[in-house]
Amino acid sequence: MYLICFDISDDKRLRKVAREMENFxxxxxxxxxxxxxxxxxxxxxxxxxxxxxxxxxxxxxxxSLCNNSPFA
Known part of the structure; x- marks a missing residue:
């Protein structure tokens, strides 16, 4: 399990990153x-x-979240 966070400065790139992330x-x-x-x-x-x-x-x-993490 992974927690993935992003800060994208351009709205167009932000939308592209968000769309790609939704696939994963x-x-x-x-x-x-x-x-x-x-x-x-x-x-x-x-x-x-x-x-x-x-x-x-x-x-x-x-x-990366370990298996013992309360968030996993």
Missing amino acids: GLRVQRSIFECHLDEDELTELQKRLARIIEADQDSIRYY
Whole structure:
């Protein structure tokens, strides 16, 4: 389980990131998604998002939640 949070400075890129995230997980807040991903799926998501964002302006954080987490 991953908690993925993002801060995208441009509205067009923000919409693209949100649409892509909806293919991989469940939105729990405006810019936060819970995703059940294996390693290959995580890598694929990271590649797709890297093609959309501007690394010097935008931020995406990937937090791995352990099985003992109350959020998992």
